[in-house]
Amino acid sequence: MPPKSNLAHVMPLTSLKFLTAKANRADFVVDDLQLQIEAHAPGVYRLRCGAGTTLEERPAGKGRAPAAEMLLARPEAVGELAVSSIVHEGGQGWRLEQGDVALQISSSPMQFALYKGEHCVLRSEAEATLAREAEGDACVWQLSLELDCDEALCGLGETAGDLDRRGQYLVSDLPEMRVLPLAWSPRGWGLYVNAVGRVEHDLAHEHPDYYSVCVHDRVFDVFLFVGEPTEIFNQYSALTGRAGQPGLWPMGVWLEQGPQQSLEELGKTAGQFRAEGWALDAVRLAAPALCGFQADKPVYEWDAHRVADPRALVSGLQALNLQLAAPTFPGVLADTLLFQEWEDRGWLLIEDASGEAHRCAGNEYSGGKPFGLLDLTHKDVYKLWSERQRQWVDEGLGAPVCDAQYDIPDGITARSGEAGAALRTLYPLLARRALFDAVAGHKTPQEGVIFSNDLFPSVQRFPWQSGPRVTNDWAGLEHTLRTALSLGASGVPVQLHGLGSAHHATAGMTPELYVRWLAMNVFSANFAFQGAPGLLPGDFDDATRELVRHWLQWRYRLVPYVLGIVEDAVRTGLPVQRSMALSFPGDPLAHAWDTQYLLGPALLVAPVLQPGNEVKVYLPRGDAWWDLNTGWRYEGGTTWTVEAGLDTLPIFGREGHMLCLGPTAQHTGEFNSARILDEVWMFGMPEHSPVVMRNKIRVMQMQGSSYIKGLEGLRILPSEGLEVKRRGAEVRISRAR
Template sequence: MEFTNATSVRADFALPAAGLALQIEAHAPGVYRVRCAPPETLLAREEKPTARQKALAEMLLARDEPVGELATSSVVGGEGWRLEQGEIALEVASNPLRLALYRGDRCVLRTVGHDALQCAGSGNDTQWRLVTALGADESLHGLGETAGDPDRRGARLVSDNAADRVGSLLWSTRGWGVYFNTLGRIEYDLAAGSSDVCRYDVHDAVLDFFLFAGEPTEILNQFTALTGRAGQPGLWPMGVWLEQAPGTSVDEALGIVETFRANEWSVDTLQLAAPAPYGFLSDKPAFEWNPERCGDIREFQSRLQKANVQLAAPTLPAVLAGTPLFEEWEDRGWLLIRDEDGSACVFPGNDVTGGQPYGLLDLTNKDVYKLWVERQRQAVDEGLGAPVCSAQVDIPDDVTARGGECGAVLRRLYPLLTRRALFDAVAGHRTPQEGVIVSSDIFPAVQRSAWQEGPRCENTWAGMEHSLRTALALGDSGIPVQTHRLGSAQHPLDSMTPELYVRWLATCVFSANFSFQGVPGLLPTAFDSSVQELVRHWLQWRYRLIPYVLGIIEDAVRTGLPVQRSMALCFPADPVAQAWDTQYMLGPALLVAPMLEPGTKARVYLPEGSAWWDMNTGWRYEGGTLLEVEAGLDTLPIFGREGHMLCLGPGGLHTGDFNSARLLDEVWMFGMPEHSPVVMRNKIRVMQMQGSSYIKGLEGLKILPSEGLEVKRRGAEVRISRAR
């Protein structure tokens, strides 16, 4: 390897024997971008990219221009170079080529072996391999959804295999992260077979990846700043959802809403079951609501407004096979086509299409994309609050889009285009752009979407844990929200006991959001009056928490951090905390320890580095403490982190009850306030001066101080000091 050039942001190297060029860029503080390819390929991508290459690059990166500064020098001995950004440095050894990432004096990541970087093939058939070492005590996190061990070490994953549920970011508790910037296939061998190395096989003409150094929260911050962050969901999606049971009528679903209202159980959104209640007519490109499902759409919308509920409904960018519209669009080339004869690919029917085979719209075609956005916006204007769409189907390798994408690239690109089009329809014409798209798809840039639909889990204690674990894994991957389902209509109901039902509900309350299932055995009416009273208790807690939870999501726009945060993400230096992997932080202030088995006793570990306040007893504990606590069905082991505050609203039966001028009702303090609270549209600020905390923005709120604190109001300012 030969050094060729350096600027304030980039160092260039040549590998003449391999015919390759290597570029290393200080993309942001603590972030390096590494690109390797034949020199002419890199030059073409950099100076004369095609319109399609530009469009794909924008889908993957929100910030392509580097904002870091690089200091380049030779290492001792002259066999390599050191590229520094403050305390973060990347060393490049020349013979053989090796990379080593440092935080201060500590090497956190290094490539290994004489074949640490390999290249085979050429053009679009190029395959790269990168090999890195793993420490014995190192755990890996991210890369999408898993209901198993949150440590991904030992896994083998393929990015375009829908069953693997692969995300884009991988990070280590040791202090490094990696993101491969490509729509091509990536094969991850994360020290499988008890090895101590990770192998990454990347299928693309250019090897393009980012290395991150820092604490896991810093890595998520930089990753989401680089690849894009979620927009804000608005207020009504934060209320409780009700999913219509398959095979039931809209009248029955609205009857359940009325029952909720009569029993003072809060609910905000009705999500219709498959098949899709609206879609293209069989012979023309116009949307129509199915009158057999919804009757007259204006009357249906009037009934929803009267019930104070929003509407979510399933959809798919598809045209039913065998219809005149399918044949017309097949002739136009508006559907995904097979390479062999140019005919439209026919996919087997699914729940959304009512079991009927269909063709997928070619959303890489800008005219098709625009048409679908316009039709979805029409549905929004007619009363649709949120589309429900999972489009991560298995697209065969011999199917090609108009833009030329096929194989792994098309499988990863299609759900990305689908959700982006739906967001354009729902929120693209609004200021600010607020809205949610309900989907379970995982794809590059999925973290730009504020809403991820949770799995359908068995109605067992293990099922509840399954839903929790997937939420924490997605949070580790930079995805801000996973919603939960309180049980599943698709699984047997006989194992859903009253105790499990209440514990599951309580855990859902302390999450981003959740939905009831509209089948008799999973509704509150299936249980006795004592359980129904507990449902009322927990739903009021949910609505009181909305200002805090929405504030966490709004904070994700600035920080990239999720609502439910794993112990590994928040406490990477505390290996004991990481072993308690079903505990989680709900935002920055609350530690939640869900009850995942029958009984009222629970063991809780309070991580080191902070003191913790028991929200049920008011007692204070030092970090690093293992507790056994008692929790009846009306409580949950929840601890406030010292120095933080919890702002609660007054509750209500739906978000329409919220008074924007009186959003907050009371404030709970956990010790002396040191941090400004997270709360919806936050205007509360904490300042320290002479041993006291001065807080602006708490006018008229009930303040619950911690023991040993004194509260004094001075006009618009609140002073918190130690009691004398």
């Protein structure tokens, strides 16, 4: 763990004076600095502090947009602000209101508080709200916030541990820490630091009830959100960008090539899936990169040592109705003519001390060979690499795979001037954006996926996130689940799980664990089988193979619902797998059940994470819940022990919602786009329009009944005590008489 910033000599900013107010902004002077507080959107405040001239600067880097514009999808303010002067016991202050949301700031000492109505949801530290340490152009800011003793703080990136990040110390630009910039509390507030430099989140403070944020940047720039977590996610994703559409085929099941598995063996495995009736849509090839630049010219070609006939590979997969994902990386192999040419041209990242191109140690994508990183901050380099990936897509690639979050040392500089933490933050963003431009940029709406394990600000714009490489035991199952929930709690809508990992010993993967893991994966955003001995369905007994077939049928029936959740993420920023704290912020007891989750708005899933058939489940208060396996209704706020055989999973439908299911299929190409739905399950009287892929189904309430349009010809399974009456294109659900 790196040392914490030495802020012993940092000086708190204390003297606050009001300058002027505009329609959406109030300006203050704090000591000798300028502070701007902006109504960025309803329920969102932007606080910017710095020297007066730096706040107005918008310097463009060479060949690209400013970093701030890259991180914000909506930089302009759209809110309205009402400013009034107040007097309190400590002296003078000001109240900045947006409807029932207000930010109240005091002058001496400088302190702010956020209010929702009359309720204070967040307060800064009284003696040192904002402090600053400056030396030349270098500047460190420290924001100190008070936390209640029992208040959870969620978000801030990936973790395999507790979703409450209290007691942790996190640094944004260290790849191993897996940090993201959104923090939020179930109490009703959130914080986003808009910076590409280093940001330190200190929740392991010597005083346990403080949260300190240290920002290494010339300008202090943070956004404060007020509202329920779902409102915070909506505003955060509107501010920083939302995920693009994934399309239909990526929602199908994946097969990943094992590290030692040849293409011929992979083809035989895919053929076995088809022969056994195990549904499958795509294969993902293992590293090293399958395409790359030639040694002496910028021509992008398939690796002839791995793929002698690319057309035969693509056509063979197409014959099995399979799509192809393959690895790539933004580099040029060292000690080649092209490396020397691009080093001379300034198209590679440069070492400050020598002025020469930086040589990265070989990794799995480069086949272990050292390479130079393309300077993607240079517009010509960015364009060239994106166009070469587009060429590869045109030749049959369905999705690129690229992990570009390199631990770039200090002393490495890009053409645009970024170095150190800023370059470590921006580089994976540029790599993934270039790939998304190649895959989806020419489509309207933009549709496509890029697989990557990288984390960086605005990562949620570019689907999908690869899951971690976990151990093949019960701990590994819980690990992949917790990372998905923590990423979802940090604004990333989708994680693709692996069913085990081909990079770890498989001795611990028992048939029971394999089926439990598969069942959890089915009720997630998506997953991939691993092409390694001991991790494929064919490696197990007949009973296990039949259970695999059973769960894969469930998966494809769920595709319309899951893709509907992903499409909803494009509008709301909410993840597919939603933690209890995110879904039920007002039920503190639910937060303790942190391996349960909501799959979209309608289904509560309690994965089986240990051997045996008995599972304890907590059903959150405020709703009733319907057991999908028995049809029984349970009141919320209750705990139950349920029996779950290997062909079942504890899943409960939320009262007032519906689950729309599609047909069974072997791949998504069998779906009839004109009739994607097959069956509708009711959980009590319908009150909410269902989440369904590209379907217009609307629920209306009248005279104690629900009238639903859009269910023509579908089989409808009502809950106990309800009856269905069809009236032409309309379905009426009412109490049974």
